[in-house]
Amino acid sequence: MLVVALALFDKSGRILLQQRLPGKHHGGLWEFPGGKVESDETPRVALVREIEEELGLHLEPGSLTPAFFAEEPGDRAVVLNLYTASFEGGELVGRDGQAWGWFAHEDAANLPLAPMDRQLLAFLHR
Template identity: 60%
Template sequence: MAVVALALRDDAGRLLLQRRPSHKHHGGLWEFPGGKVETKETPRLALVREIAEELGIAIEASSLSPLLVADEGVGGRVVLFLYSATCWSGPIVPHEGQEWGWFAAREAAALDLAPMDRDLLARMSTSPR
């Protein structure tokens, strides 16, 4: 299953992270916002849709830059594509009632992150981008 996520940074360089609703897989853990790629949907367009559905903000597909990929390891079924962006329009409104916030890299690393998100965050700090 293909999943997309967004490393959205504000003007101060902080990352937007959200806490997964308690009734979902990895409930209560923090993650990059995003979701599943639907059939006949490109990863970029899936991410634009997911961000609008979850956070009520608009992201242009052309403003997304591929950043990193993570998977669940041997035998895992989920592949997560992380994109980055620094611009959006509209106020952030968590439509699924999730908690969210802006975090510096060190603050984000101290959160209880979902496993693949922890891996991505760690690799972001060593990525050449």
């Protein structure tokens, strides 16, 4: 399964993370926002759609820069492609009822993160 996520940075260099809802895979853990790529979408288009659906933020596909990827093997093998972008302002709303926040790298690293998101956060800090 192909999944996309966004490392969105504010002007202070903090990263936007959201908390997965209880009852979902990795429920309660923190992650980069994003979601599954549908069969008729490119990864960038899927990420724009997911960010709009989850946070009410519209991004232009061209503003997304490919960064890293992570893999989760198993019955539900997942490849997560991470993109980066700068937050240019706007109102963010957890439309699915999820908690979200801006975190300095050190604070983000101390959160209970989903395993692939922890890997990707480490790559961002290099």
